[in-house]
Amino acid sequence: MDQLLLVFITVAEKKNFSRAAEELHMTQPAVSQYIQTLERTIGSRLLDRTNKYVRLNKAGEIVYHHAKEMVGLYTKMQNLVDDLTNKASGELAIGASYSFGEYVLPHIIAYLREHYPLIKPAITIGNTKEIERLVVNRQLDVGVVEGEFQHEKLTFEPFAEDEMYVVASIDHRLARKKVMKFSELEVETWIVREKGSGTREATEKMFQLFEETPVQLMEFGSTQIIKESVEAGLGVSLFSKWAIRKEVTAGSLSVLRMKGTPIKRKFSLVTTTDPFQPKAVEVFMSLLRKDFAEAVPEVKI
Structure with a gap:
């Protein structure tokens, strides 16, 4: 069964019988035979086929999801014994x-x-x-x-433990202030990560800690894009110390010092x-x- 699943997973990911056969060092007819055997075993067609593509149908999506888990378990079992x-x-x-x-x-x-x-x-x-x-x-x-x-x-x-700091452009109006209050940033545009991000979770916990809810939020899915945006003066953001060490050392970003920071996680x-x-x-x-x-x-x- 493990070989049947491995062939099926490869066809599903390559979306092509020929490319799957090449990946598996098998002939295309052999790959087709494996797929037919698996479909007979499952009792349902798993792939929609045309001259241009091969793709999973609804039953195929279910089998693919569980096949990945089963092959992963089998590999892990072998590794544990080894x-x-x-x-x-x-x-x-x-x-x-x-x-x-x-x-x-x-x-x-x-x-x-x-x-x-x-x-x-x-x-x-x-x-x-x-x-x-x-x-x-x-x-x-x-x-x-x-x-x-x-x-x-x-x-x-x-x-x-990680430490997180509020960061702004070096030209920001508060960049040279020694100590500031978080409330001074309420009017700023906050550039944040997407929902599901650990950094986004830390940012929202910080807002709760200081009992401040910024009016303007911009959401980006990349730390690097957020850094570039902050550096360009689009707003402020919360970063891990690991993400900003080079920019702070080089003087292209400024850490805003305030009571209650750094935020720790x-x-x-x-x-x-x-x-x-x-x-x-x-x-x-x-x-x-x-x-x-x-x-x-x-x-x-």
Whole structure:
């Protein structure tokens, strides 16, 4: 059954029998035979076929979703058995939300590769909700997100603290003020991340903390675009210290100093509630728990 599912997943993702056959090092007739066998086993057609494309129908979408999870479980089972006698090795699918993934994770991966060269990390970056979904569906082995959340199928383990600062253009009217009140920013345009982002959650908690609700919000789905927008004078925003260290050092962004900041939050590991984890996952998690300070350079704002 695992080979049937693997062939089906490949056809669904490649949307073409020939490309799937090439990917699997099989003949096209063999691929077609596997699909027909799976459809007979399931008792339903799974793909809509024309001369131009192959795509999932409703039944195919259901099978694809569960097939991905089943193949992931099978692979994890094999890895766990292999781990009993071998050193930590093989592929490690890591997901991370944007602030951690873009500005902290590269240092972690460099440290991991130096000490565990047999582990081959593959990185996926998304907002917190996306990473949670991929871990639940077993498309990721482990995730790292900002903030603290709850999910019945996931385990969250805080391992490090993040500091967040309100940032403006260097030409902003308050950029050189030594100490200010948050209420002075109520009239400003706040540039924020999308719903589902850990940074958006932290921003909304900050508004609640200071009991201020900005009148104008602009929502962007990228930390880099928000930084560029703030630098251009479009508004102010809340950033992790990791995301702004280079710009603050270079003098292209200004941190607005006020009581109650920096805003603090946790970086958390995200895994399924399975009692067993592959050795590569255990190594990665142990690294973050014990060697985070050694692997990642100190940042002061």
